[in-house]
Amino acid sequence: MITSKTRMQGSSVVITLPPSNGEKPTPNTEYIVEYSNDGTIILVPKMDDTFNVEEIGVFYETDE
Amino acid sequence: MITSKTRMQGSSVVITLPPSNGEKPTPNTEYIVEYSNDGTIILVPKMDDTFNVEEIGVFYETDE
Numbered sequence: 106m107i108t109s110k111t112r113m114q115g116s117s118v119v120i121t122l123p124p125s126n127g128e129k130p131t132p133n134t135e136y137i138v139e140y141s142n143d144g145t146i147i148l149v150p151k152m153d154d155t156f157n158v159e160e161i162g163v164f165y166e167t168d169e
Numbered sequence: 170m171i172t173s174k175t176r177m178q179g180s181s182v183v184i185t186l187p188p189s190n191g192e193k194p195t196p197n198t199e200y201i202v203e204y205s206n207d208g209t210i211i212l213v214p215k216m217d218d219t220f221n222v223e224e225i226g227v228f229y230e231t232d233e
Contacts, residue, residue: 113196122182125204132177148210
């Protein structure tokens, strides 16, 4: 069970993400932050929109 | 949708917990950190053991 404490840094609250199995979390990763009513905080890695592509029609498939 | 980015601070990875609805998360709160295989990080507030009490027999209830 890994634990970590929140702390003030300037005017914002930060938390250290401790290493698990000797591996540190990746820096510069964007997370979606979800606060649950029970106090749990969920950090979901933000993904780029898969369908946001340059070309129009790249997902088009011809009928066989 | 609130997002936040991880960053290096010294040798550890930290993330700012952004305010939600104008309210900041509480500093000095201990969280249990859970890393999921899909990259999601769950922070569960650590609670004291409810049954870790001083007196022996405080939970004893007599039969009616």
